[in-house]
Amino acid sequence: MTAHRQLHHIDPASRRGLSRLMLKLPDHRGQLVALAKSSIVLDELFEIYELAAAALDGFRNDQNSELASEYADICRELEALVLIDLQEFPARSGSKRSQS
Helix, strand or coil: CCCCCCHHHCCHHHHHHHHHHHHHCHHHHHHHHHHHHHCCCHHHHHHHHHHHHHHHHHHHHCCCHHHHHHHHHHHHHHHHHHHHHHHHHHHHCCCCCCCC
């Protein structure tokens, strides 16, 4: 894919994860969209965030505090990874991110 892909090419789970992150990190919405358009590698991170956040919602609804706490930690760790990517993004915009 090109560096200028459109968001409609993102799979549904990744799109939901991106939407959740945009709600969680409102000050970074524009950056998140730009990052999503430029990096196919982050689709997996957005999808993983969606899965973790959906699981967290389910555990909260089931009042399973132990698993809710664990998944809340996972979501925070994923948010931290996204913030790191956002900090690095301006420096690498226009260049491909390596897929390791």
